[in-house]
Amino acid sequence: MPDAADLIGGIDPAKPVLLAGPTASGKSALALAIAQVQGRAIVNADALQVYACWRVLSARPGASDLARAPHFLYGHQGFAAEYSVGAWLREVAQYLHTDPRPVIIGGTGLYFTALTEGLTEIPSVPSDLRDHANALRADSFADMAADLAARDPQTAAYIDMVNPMRVQRAWEVLEATGKGLRAWQLETPPPVLPLGATTPLVMRGPADVLEDRLTRRFDQMLGEGALDEVRAVLPIWDATRPAARAIGAPELVSYLKGECTLSESRDRAVIATRQFAKRQRTWFRSRMKNWQTVQFPMGKPHI
DSSP, rough: OOHHHHHHTTTTTSSSSEOOOOTTSSSSHHHHHHHHHHTEEEOOSSTTTBTTTTTTTTTTTOOOEEEESSSSSSBOTTTTTTOOOOHHHHGGGGTTTOOSEEEEEEEEEHHHHHHHHHHOOOOOOOOHHHHHHHHHHHHHHHHHHHHHHHHHHHHTTSSOOOOOOHHHHHHHHHHHHHSHHHHHHOOOOOSOOOOSSSEEEEEEEEHHHHHHHHHHHHHHHHHHHHHHHHHHHGGGOTTSSSGGGGGHHHHHHHHHHTOOOOOOOOOOOHHHHHHHHHHHHHHHHHHHHSSEEEEOOOOOOOO
């Protein structure tokens, strides 16, 4: 197994550390080890760990980890918040030049891309258009995708056209602004934190090892109260909110509504988690080719 101590010993303490990786790859333990050895704070770059309601379901750091190093941008948003990559980028800026520099950790590739490559601020989508887009996606995603491809082939060639949320976002932008999402992105300003000013690390490892970890971790989440978290949110549940994308939440909602058994819900959530991790790995391979690879499984850091 790779040795965490050797890895940490080679990290420049004068640069922020970016640590990306798929869910359940062990990046949280590595981030904590780096933070403790080098006296750094840990800053969240995971789109679901910002929500207060998902402590267990998003695998946020527990009380013992929070006591060992400062943690920021975790659990500070309510379920109904329309939190975006732009909002995260504005918030993370305050932590980039602290002394010592932070460890920025997460599994949301878009956050890291926005941070190191820049982000175009696209005008917001009116709520009535968002409601129409939600209904169109639910009723006929194929029609939405076909319409986007016909009217904005530049964006259609760039995004994942089988991902409903990506297609909907691109369709909404085109409808709201008259300009395609990719055209907006090509007007990107300089990055807040160029990649060369960081130590960028990305966790990679065998898919079968990761899938086994994902299965065991979801069962552990169920044992630690994930179902209770979803039950608490059920009265205000809205599948269109960003927080509703928490892996396992829709499946457990279905169980609580009597639409399936708990066993069926668990199996569907495990499949959804594996699919999510696969999308993460695909993003990291295509967009993080210049990042240093850290192989998992990694031996437990001794600190």
